[in-house]
Amino acid sequence: xxxxxxxxxxxxxxxxxxxxxxxxxxxxxxxxxxxxxxxxxxxxxxxxxxxxxxxxxxxxxxxxxxxxxxxxxxxxxxxxxxxxxxxxxxxxxxxxxxxxxxxxxxxxxxxxxxxxxxxxxxxxxxxxxxxxxxxxxxxxxxxxxxxxxxxxxxxxxxxxxxxxxxxxxxxxxxxxxxxxxxxxxxxxxxxxxxxxxxxxxxxxxxxxxxxxxxxxxxxxxxxxxxxxxxxxxxxxxxxxxxxxxxxxxxxxxxxxxxxxxxxxxxxxxxxxxxxxxxxxxxxxxxxxxxxxxxxxxxxxxxxxxxxxxxxxxxxxxxxxxxxxxxxxxxxxxxxxxxxxxxxxxxxxxxxxxxxxxxxxxxxxxxxxxxxxxxxxxxxxxxxxxxxxxxxxxxxxxxxxxxxxxxxxxxxxxxxxxxxxxxxxxxxxxxxxxxxxxxxxxxxxxxxxxxxxxxxxxxxxxxxxxxxxxxxxxxxxxxxxxxxxxxxxxxxx
RNA sequence: CGGGAGGUAGUUCAGCCCGGUAGAAUACCUGGUUUGGGACCAGGGGGUCGCAGGUUCGAAUCCUGUCCUCCCGACCA
Numbered sequence: 001x002x003x004x005x006x007x008x009x010x011x012x013x014x015x016x017x018x019x020x021x022x023x024x025x026x027x028x029x030x031x032x033x034x035x036x037x038x039x040x041x042x043x044x045x046x047x048x049x050x051x052x053x054x055x056x057x058x059x060x061x062x063x064x065x066x067x068x069x070x071x072x073x074x075x076x077x078x079x080x081x082x083x084x085x086x087x088x089x090x091x092x093x094x095x096x097x098x099x100x101x102x103x104x105x106x107x108x109x110x111x112x113x114x115x116x117x118x119x120x121x122x123x124x125x126x127x128x129x130x131x132x133x134x135x136x137x138x139x140x141x142x143x144x145x146x147x148x149x150x151x152x153x154x155x156x157x158x159x160x161x162x163x164x165x166x167x168x169x170x171x172x173x174x175x176x177x178x179x180x181x182x183x184x185x186x187x188x189x190x191x192x193x194x195x196x197x198x199x200x201x202x203x204x205x206x207x208x209x210x211x212x213x214x215x216x217x218x219x220x221x222x223x224x225x226x227x228x229x230x231x232x233x234x235x236x237x238x239x240x241x242x243x244x245x246x247x248x249x250x251x252x253x254x255x256x257x258x259x260x261x262x263x264x265x266x267x268x269x270x271x272x273x274x275x276x277x278x279x280x281x282x283x284x285x286x287x288x289x290x291x292x293x294x295x296x297x298x299x300x301x302x303x304x305x306x307x308x309x310x311x312x313x314x315x316x317x318x319x320x321x322x323x324x325x326x327x328x329x330x331x332x333x334x335x336x337x338x339x340x341x342x343x344x345x346x347x348x349x350x351x352x353x354x355x356x357x358x359x360x361x362x363x364x365x366x367x368x369x370x371x372x373x374x375x376x377x378x379x380x381x382x383x384x385x386x387x388x389x390x391x392x393x394x395x396x397x398x399x400x401x402x403x404x405x406x407x408x409x410x411x412x413x414x415x416x417x418x419x420x421x422x423x424x425x426x427x428x429x430x431x432x433x434x435x436x437x438x439x440x441x442x443x444x445x446x447x448x449x450x451x452x453x454x455x456x457x458x459x460x461x462x463x464x465x466x467x468x469x470x471x472x473x474x475x476x477x478x479x480x481x482x483x484x485x486x487x488x489x490x491x492x
Numbered sequence: 493c494g495g496g497a498g499g500u501a502g503u504u505c506a507g508c509c510c511g512g513u514a515g516a517a518u519a520c521c522u523g524g525u526u527u528g529g530g531a532c533c534a535g536g537g538g539g540u541c542g543c544a545g546g547u548u549c550g551a552a553u554c555c556u557g558u559c560c561u562c563c564c565g566a567c568c569a
Contacts, residue, residue, distance in 0.1 A: 017562080028561065084569055124569070158493060158567055165568075218569045241569080273569095308528050347529035365528055375528080 005355075007289045012233045019283060020162045023292040023356050033160035033167030037276070040356065043300035045170065045276060049150065051202050051298065052172065052274070055194050061146040061174060066128050068152070069119035074127045078252035084219020085123040088155040092119040121154045126220065126245070126271060129175045130253040137177060137267060139258045144187070145177040163280035164237075164492050171275035177267045179259065181246075184268035188244040191272040192225045195240035203278065204295040204407035205229050205285045206415045207239055208438070208487065210463025215447050218271075222246035228462045228487070230415045231284040234436020236462045236489035239281050242272035280492070285411050286380075292357030293379055295407050296400040303329060303336040303396060304358045306349045308365035315340075318364055321389070325362075325374075328393045334400070354379060359403045360396060380406050421485065428476050428488070432457055438489045440468075442482035444475035453477055459488045 005018035020026050025041030037045065053063070069092060076082040096113030100106040122128065129147075136142060150172045160166050174191060178184040192209055199205050207227035217224040221243035229239045250256070250266035257267055286293040296302050305322050309315040322338050329336045339349055346363065353361055363375040374392060377384045380403050387395050418437025422428040431439050443449060443461065453476075454460050464486045473482050 013563080030560070032560065081569080088568075155568080159565095212569095216569085220569085224569080243569090310527065342527090345527050345529090345531060347527085347531085349530085351530045363528070367528075 005289065005291065008232065015289070016280075016284060017162065019287055019292060025279065025283070025292075026162050028162075031167075033157055035162050035166050037170075040300060041279065044279060044282075044294070044298060047298040047300065048198075048202070048278060049172070052194075052198055053148075053150075055198060056148050056172075056174065059146075059190060059194060061148045061176075063149060064147045065149050065151065066125050066132065068122055070122050070125075070128045072118045072120055074131050075120045077127060078130075078220050078249055080248070081124075081126055081220030081252075085155070088157065089123055090121040090154045090156055092121065122151075123153055123155045124271075124273075125149065125151070125153075125173055126175065126249055127253075130249040130255060130269070133175075133177055133267070134253050134255045137255055137257050140179045140260060143177055143179045143257060143267065144183065146174075146187075147176070148172055148174040161280075161492075163276055163283070165277070169276050171273050173271060173273040176270045177250075177255070178270070179257065179265075179268070181268050184246075184270050185244055188223070188225055188242050188270045188272070191270070192227065192240075192242040195242065195272070195274060196227050198274075199227060199229065199239050199278070199281075200408065202295065202297045203282050203285075204297075204404055204411060205239070205281055206408065206412040208463065208465055209467070210465045210487065212241075212463060213447070213450055213461045213486075215450050216460065218243045220245065220248050221271075222248065225466075226463050228438075228489075229281050229285060230411075230418055230437060230489075231281070231492070232414070233284070234418060234490075236438065236487075236491040237277075237281050237284070238462070238491065239278060240272070240274040243270060245269035245271060286407050287357065290351075290382075291355030293407065294357035294359060296359045296404050299357065299359050300335065301337050301353075301356075301358045302334050302400055303360045303362060304349075304353045305336065305338045305362040305364065306346050306353075307338075307340050308346050308363055310366070314366045317369060318366070321369060322364060325389070325392060329396065332393050332397060334393075334396065350377075360399055362392075362396075378403060380410075419487070422476060423473075425476055429457060432459055432488075432490065436490065438462065438487040440485040441476040441488055442471075442473035442484075443486050443488075444478050444480035444482055449475060449478055449480075453488070457490075459490050462487045462489050462491060 005022055006014040008015045024038045025044065026038055027036040029036050093115055094109045094113050095115060096110040097107040098110040100108045133145060136145060152168055152170050154168050157165050157167050176187050178187060196207050196209055199207050207229050209227055212224040212226055218241060223244040225242045226238055227240045229237050231237055247266040247268060249269050255267045256264045258264055283292065305325065307315065307318045307322060309318055319340060326336055326338050350361065357379060359379050361377040363377065368374050372389050373386045374389055375384055376387050376399065378399065418435065420431050420435060420437060420439055422431050422439045422441045428439060428441055450461055464484065468485060470483050471485060474480065475482050
C-alpha cells in the first residue's frame with residue numbers, strides 16, 4: 001500500500017477514488033460500471049442496513065423479496081415509469097449458451113434459445129410488485145401493505161463512479177399500498193423522516209428535506225420527496241427519496257379494493273429507497289487527506305488498540321492488560337480490535353487505521369503501563385491525550401459520543417455556511433463558480449426556466465425545502481414573480 | 493455513447509518514439525537487529541507486458557480489433 005492519497009485541494013475526484021480504494025471499501029471489477037464491495041466496505045453497509053432495517057420494522061414494515069427479472073409487458077404497463085427508465089435497462093433475450101462450432105472452448109448464445117418475451121433486469125421494482133399486489137388486495141381489510149425489500153438493481157449508466165453511480169447497486173425499496181390518499185401521503189413523509197433521522201443521527205450527515213420539481217421527479221410519481229446532502233467540494237448529493245405514487249401504479253396494474261361501503265376504488269401507493277450511494281455521501285461528507293473518517297455509530301470498528309513494546313516480556317504484560325480492557329469494552333457493546341500483530345510497527349498501524357477511519361485509537365506502551373495510563377487518539381480531530389486506565393470504558397463511551405456529535409456539528413456548520421441567498425442572475429452565477437453549495441433563489445416555477453438555468457450553469461433545483469416560509473420575490477433568471485426560494489446546486 | 497489519456501511484478505511507475513535476454517521503488521519470503529508516527533541490514537522469490545489477431549527471423553515496443561479504468565461532453569428515477 002502506498003503512503004498517501006491525492007489531496008482534496010489538488011483533485012477532489014481523485015481524492016475520492018483513492019480513498020475508496022485505499023480504505024478498501026471497494027474495488028473495480030471486470031464488468032464495466034460494476035464494483036466489488038470489499039469486506040470492510042460491506043461491513044459498513046451491513047451496519048447501515050441493520051440500523052435502517054430496524055427503523056423500518058419499528059414503523060410497521062416487513063421484508064419480502066421479489067424477482068430480479070421483470071417481463072417486458074409488465075415493465076411497460078406504467079407508461080411514465082417505463083419511459084423514464086427505458087434508456088438504462090439491461091435486457092435478457094436468451095436463456096442458453098452452446099459450444100461454438102467454429103472455435104473450440106468458446107461459447108455462443110444459442111439462437112434457438114430466444115425468449116418469447118424479453119426480461120428486463122429491474123432498474124426498480126414497482127412493476128413486478130404492483131403486478132403481485134393485484135393478487136394480494138381485494139378489500140380495505142388487506143390494506144395497508146407495508147413491504148420493504150433489500151435488493152440489487154441495474155441501471156445501465158454511461159458514466160460511473162464508485163458508490164455514487166454504478167451500473168449495479170444495492171439498495172432497499174419500500175413499496176406500500178393504502179386505502180386513502182391521506183394515508184399514503186402520511187407514509188411518504190414518514191419514511192422521508194426516517195431517512196433524515198438515519199442519515200443525520202447515524203451517518204452524521206445533515207440533510208435538507210424537500211420536494212423535487214417536475215423535472216427531477218421519479219418517473220411515475222405524483223410527488224418525489226428527498227433528502228439532500230452537501231459534500232465537502234460544495235456539490236449536492238441526493239441521499240434518499242420517498243415517492244407519493246398516487247393511483248398511477250394501481251391504475252396501470254388494475255389494483256382495486258372494496259372500501260367499507262363496498263365501493264371499488266384504486267389503491268394509493270408510495271415507494272422509497274436509499275442505496276449504497278449513501279456510502280459515497282459518507283465518505284465525501286467527513287473524510288480528510290489522511291483517509292476515511294467514520295461516525296462511531298456505523299463504523300465497523302469503533303476502537304483499535306495498538307501495543308508498543310520492546311521484547312516479549314513487555315509484550316506479554318501489555319497483552320494481559322489490553323485483554324482486560326477488550327473484555328470491558330466488548331461488555332459495553334463497543335466494537336473493538338486489539339492489533340497485536342508483529343507484522344507491522346506502531347507507526348504503520350496508526351496510518352493504516354487512520355486511512356480506514358477508525359474513530360478512536362488506543363496506544364499502550366510499557367511507560368503507560370507503569371503509570372496506569374493509555375494514549376487516546378481521536379480520528380476526527382487527530383487529537384491525542386493520555387488518560388488513566390481506571391474507568392477507561394466510560395471515557396471511551398463518552399469520546400465515541402463526542403466524535404459522533406462533532407462530525408455532525410462540523411458537517412452541519414459547513415452546510416449552513418454554504419446555503420447562500422442569491423437575488424439576481426449575476427450573484428447566482430458568481431456564487432456557483434466561487435463558493436458552490438446550495439443557492440437559495442427565487443424561481444418562476446416553470447420547467448422551462450429550470451431547464452434554461454441548468455443549461456447555462458449546470459446547476460439544478462435540488463429541492464423545494466419543506467420548512468421554508470413563503471416569500472415574495474422575482475425569478476433569478478426571468479424576473480417573473482415567485483412565492484418561495486428554492487435550493488439550486490451542482491449535484492452528483 | 494462521442495473526444496482525450498491510461499493498462500508492464502501485489503502496488504506505483506520506467507522501458508515503447510528508434511523491434512533484439514523485461515527493469516526500479518515499494519510490498520512479499522528467509523534470517524537478524526528493531527518497535528512512542530508508515531524501521532534497518534543481508535539474502536531470496538515473483539510478470540504468458542489487459543486480451544485476441546496481424547506484420548516480422550524476432551513484438552512490451554509497429555498495425556487492427558476488443559475489454560477495463562480515469563478525465564471532458566451527452567445522458568442520469
